[in-house]
Amino acid sequence: MRLKGKIAIVTGGAQGIGRAVALGMGREGAKVVVADLQAEKAQSVANELKALGAQASAVEVNVANESSVKQMAKSTFERFGRADILVNVAGIYFPKASVVELSEEDWDRTIDINVGSNFLCCREFVPSMRAQKSGRIISLASGIGHYGMRQFSHYAASKAAVMGFVKALAREVGPDGITVNAICPGSANTSMPRQHRTEEEVMGRLRSTPLPHILEPEDIAGPILFLASDAAAYITGQSYNINSGSYMF
Amino acid sequence: MKQVAFIIGGGGGIGGAVAQRMAAAGISVVIADYDGAAAERVKSEITKAGGQAGALAIDVTVAREVKAVVRDVEKRHGRIDILANIAGGSAYTKRIEEFTWAQWKEVMDANLKGTFLMCREVAPIMQRQKSGRIINTASNYGVTGSALRTPYAAAKAGIITFTKSLALELAPDNVLANTVAPGPTDTPRVMQKESAEARQQRWWPNIPLGRTAVPQDLAEMYYFLTTPESAAITGQTFHVNGGVVMP
Numbered sequence: 464m465r466l467k468g469k470i471a472i473v474t475g476g477a478q479g480i481g482r483a484v485a486l487g488m489g490r491e492g493a494k495v496v497v498a499d500l501q502a503e504k505a506q507s508v509a510n511e512l513k514a515l516g517a518q519a520s521a522v523e524v525n526v527a528n529e530s531s532v533k534q535m536a537k538s539t540f541e542r543f544g545r546a547d548i549l550v551n552v553a554g555i556y557f558p559k560a561s562v563v564e565l566s567e568e569d570w571d572r573t574i575d576i577n578v579g580s581n582f583l584c585c586r587e588f589v590p591s592m593r594a595q596k597s598g599r600i601i602s603l604a605s606g607i608g609h610y611g612m613r614q615f616s617h618y619a620a621s622k623a624a625v626m627g628f629v630k631a632l633a634r635e636v637g638p639d640g641i642t643v644n645a646i647c648p649g650s651a652n653t654s655m656p657r658q659h660r661t662e663e664e665v666m667g668r669l670r671s672t673p674l675p676h677i678l679e680p681e682d683i684a685g686p687i688l689f690l691a692s693d694a695a696a697y698i699t700g701q702s703y704n705i706n707s708g709s710y711m712f
Numbered sequence: 713m714k715q716v717a718f719i720i721g722g723g724g725g726i727g728g729a730v731a732q733r734m735a736a737a738g739i740s741v742v743i744a745d746y747d748g749a750a751a752e753r754v755k756s757e758i759t760k761a762g763g764q765a766g767a768l769a770i771d772v773t774v775a776r777e778v779k780a781v782v783r784d785v786e787k788r789h790g791r792i793d794i795l796a797n798i799a800g801g802s803a804y805t806k807r808i809e810e811f812t813w814a815q816w817k818e819v820m821d822a823n824l825k826g827t828f829l830m831c832r833e834v835a836p837i838m839q840r841q842k843s844g845r846i847i848n849t850a851s852n853y854g855v856t857g858s859a860l861r862t863p864y865a866a867a868k869a870g871i872i873t874f875t876k877s878l879a880l881e882l883a884p885d886n887v888l889a890n891t892v893a894p895g896p897t898d899t900p901r902v903m904q905k906e907s908a909e910a911r912q913q914r915w916w917p918n919i920p921l922g923r924t925a926v927p928q929d930l931a932e933m934y935y936f937l938t939t940p941e942s943a944a945i946t947g948q949t950f951h952v953n954g955g956v957v958m959p
Contacts, residue, residue: 630958637920637955673883674946685941694936697929699921700958704948708883711876711947 649706723750725899895953
């Protein structure tokens with residue numbers, strides 16, 4: 464068990480990649496806070512973790528809301544007393560709209576949820592990581608943050624911003640023994656791409672990667688567990704692509 | 713069945729640590745190095761610790777030698793699951809007008825050509841197996857460039873893009889190819905040239921994590937790229953450098 468006794472917070476932990484990360488952390492011995500806007504689903508992941516023998520709690524959070532994030536941090540410290548690993552998974556990939564048709568509200572919402580959340584969550588957990596001179600922060604970016612995507616300017620900008628944020632924070636907190644990295648998944652077999660694509664389109668895309676390997680949430684969780692472990696102590700400020708070879712940066 | 717890893721440059725600082733890490737995980741390692749005695753030393757450390765290892769000498773810049781050695785390793789072990797190309801480096805830091813053509817070729821061959829020749833011989837074996845992991849070694853200089861190291865930076869940049877192309881070519885056969893890009897690492901070779909104090913003064917203030925790497929920091933990444941957890945990763949470059957470069 465690589466994460467025995469560590470306290471891990473996983474935002475967006477109720478489904479998809481976040482759920483796979485939360486369950487993986489639990490299997491590796493971490494105590495997990497499953498934080499999500501969808502409280503019931505978060506609770507059900509926490510129950511799955513308990514069934515695996517891991518300590519877990521579910522917290523309802525809106526990661527783009529300052530007081531809600533503060534509340535999440537407060538309940539984490541009350542329950543577990545510390546925070547060792549923060550995984551920022553919560554995000555949205557909607558709506559599909561060209562730049563000229565995109566509303567200001569949808570722009571703001573995407574930027575706030577996808578990258579503002581990184582700021583708000585890190586701001587709450589960094590001070591305690593600093594005090595203990597150790598910590599791991601891993602944020603979900605996206606290959607789209609590198610290569611862009613038509614009708615997703617808001618999403619592309621938000622994910623590129625995550626990478627910039629990660630690099631800046633890595634420089635800021637490195638001297639305190641905290642590492643900060645990003646993972647850039649390709650299109651994965653989750654509900655997210657199904658919001659604007661048919662099942663056939665989604666599976667077609669998943670099967671069209673160079674490597675004949677459909678990208679599952681567990682494929683993204685594995686590298687995140689590695690980055691959270693002692694083995695990755697010397698890695699910071701990086702954005703690693705996990706995408707069955709669909710994009711090489 | 714035990715996995716077989718072929719570790720080129722396995723007698724050196726990073727290569728030796730990679731061999732140790734993989735052997736500790738139960739992988740049978742074949743340690744190849746230009747310096748055959750160095751390969752033997754790493755082998756005996758591993759076997760003493762209960763691991764399985766073989767050692768041989770190789771000059772990766774000589775095509776027929778690479779061909780013969782790979783044929784021999786395949787014959788002896790029946791398979792090659794992992795190829796880690798870690799041989800390389802450069803003895804030169806000098807201005808471009810001072811580089812001779814022979815020196816340029818020496819650096820390009822030791823790094824880029826050696827990687828090509830090894831991959832050319834091992835890839836077909838992995839394609840027949842329908843599985844394999846190739847891990848090549850670049851450097852942060854392959855992305856940032858470095859004054860006084862023009863051939864080395866060019867060779868390392870070449871390795872990054874060579875590996876992407878190789879990854880695309882081998883992906884249909886479930887053979888994965890990735891690059892590890894170390895930053896400043898305290899290997900015996902560099903420590904011979906520079907004292908620990910001088911390295912600390914030169915590097916540490918510029919590294920967000922406040923220290924240079926030890927070979928074990930790199931070994932963990934090479935090992936990760938052999939595990940089921942990295943089954944969806946190919947054609948990528950993994951910088952392990954304490955944050956000194958964030959591409």
